[in-house]
Amino acid sequence: MENITSNQNGRVKAWQKLQTKKGRQANQTYLLDGWHLVQEAIHHDGHLHAIMGTSAQLAEHQEELPLGVPVFEITTDIAKKLSDLVTPQGIFAEVSLPTAKREPQYVHQGAWLFLDGIQDPGNVGTMVRTADAAGFAGVVFGEGSVDPYSPKAVRAMQGSQFHLTITDGDLLKWTNTFRDNEINVYGTQLDPTAADLFSVQPQATFALVMGNEGQGMRPELAAATSQNLFIPLSGEAESLNVAVAAGIAMFALKQR
Structure with a gap:
């Protein structure tokens, strides 16, 4: 285990860059901040590159740290550099961004959430977590949606990114392909x-589109759906806040 004490250490600078989308894309990794998220990655086969923690955090979780993953002891000051929280817990992991990209023609079952231009990372993270809770198979990020691996979105997902498929794609293509395969797409x-x-019968296989916080769905996407719905x-x-509306709609439409 390497002990890092300087904020100017090259590894620290590299980890700090993962707070930006440019840095994440360049390195194809992102940061998990806090033990719960690190634990989710360990338990659900997240590809861990490194675990970093203060001496107290590493001692507390020593028995659960996976073998073969480099562990770095860091100072409290470094922990503050790696987190955007005022008082970070003090344990982090660097994990791979997902590399597999799903294509709609290969999806034949399950409930899917399509995000059309959702820009608030807190909303994005909450919707992914709620999709997980509702038993959805995956979430597709369309054009204009925020990066789901930004620090705020990752905290809001609470590890749900390890439980379902997250991909990006052309939502018009996904919608048309689903409909061609006789899968309903609800806007x-x-x-x-x-x-x-609440007039729609719950189903096991369908897609739900949630539009931008201020503008809603793009007109061409709204015109392509099987049916558009409103919450009375x-x-x-x-x-309603888009994440709240998405939660209501997901649980109302998903067959149990």
């Missing part, structure tokens, strides 16, 4: 032609 839209979400509101609020 979410406040529109007179949309149907009440009883109170005076005009709309």
Whole structure:
């Protein structure tokens, strides 16, 4: 185990770069911040490159650290450099970005969430975690959606990225391919032609599209779906946060 005490150490500088999308793409890795996320990667075959922790954190979790993964002891000051939290827990892991990319023509079952231009990392992470909880097979990030491996999104996912498929792609292509394969694709839209979400029979295999926080789905995508749906509101609020709406829709549509 190597002990790193300087903020100027080359490894520390390389890990810091993983806080940016450019750095993650260049290295094809990202950071997990906190023991729960590190543990999820260990238990679900995340490809770990390194584990970094303060002496206290490494001692606390010593028995669960996997063999063959380089371990680095770092100072509390370095932990603060690697985290965007005010008081980080003090343990991290560097893991590989997923390399496998799914294509829609090979999907024949399961529930899928399509994200069309979702820009808030907290919303993205919450929706991935909720898709996991609802038993979805995967999440497809369309054009304009935020990087799901940014620090805030990774914290919000809470390890769910290890439980389901995450990929990116052309959502119009995914929608048309699903429909060609007789798989329903439901959009979410406040529109007179949309149907009440709760009028739709729950299904095992389908896709749900969630649109941008401010603009909703792109018009060409909304026109391509099997049916667009709305959530009936009883109170005076005009709309719901997109992650909340996605959670309601996923659990309402997913057959148990």
